[in-house]
Amino acid sequence: MRCPYCASDHDRVVDSRAADDGRAVRRRRECTACQQRFSTYERVDHAPLAVRKRSGSIQPFDPDRLHAGMQKATANLDIDPDVVRFAAARVEAHLRAMGESEIGTDVIGGHVLEALRALHPVAYMRFASVHKVFTSADDFARELAALDDDRLPAGHDPAG
Incomplete structure (x- = not known):
């Protein structure tokens, strides 16, 4: 995952929890290069039907x-x-x-x-x-x- 602040692809997950009634996972990340924090969301990507x-x-x-x-x-x-x-x-x-x-x-x-x-x-x-x-x-x-x-x-x- 690239940092939205410095574009480094080195980060660590600080916190992880369910979101959107369990249909997604919210991850709080910290960039190891600039120490900025940002959130990402992980969702199931269904094949088109x-x-x-x-x-x-x-x-x-x-x-x-x-x-x-x-x-x-x-x-x-x-x-x-x-x-x-x-x-x-x-x-x-x-x-x-x-x-x-x-x-x-x-x-x-x-x-x-x-x-x-x-x-x-x-x-x-x-x-x-x-x-x-x-x-x-x-x-x-x-x-x-x-x-x-x-x-x-x-x-x-x-x-x-």
Whole structure:
């Protein structure tokens, strides 16, 4: 690390602590040449991730857009905003763990649906109606029946 005062690349770390809610490390450094102190921040540098849209176009992945979509799906429901934020972060982590540089909206939407299914059935249905492009009430009915079937305990007979 070059000193911002004298440009020497010899320094020592005086203090190190977590910053930005644990997403970074703040290091207080002292230049051994001029004795000036300065701070540096260390953050994870994610490899770029691209989204392949249904139209075939490609755009950079935007975690804020992912979170905003999940917020819209959970709007006016009794769900802690921090829970939604953590769910969005988990979805992003799953996508990055796939190791792909380009991911289709169908894959992203599938991960979001799984996360929303665990949070609230209404949030799931709201997102599913957009992601799966519902065009009729029958689409809603089919998806709701599938959601209900998934929620039944193993071995449970819905007929009685």
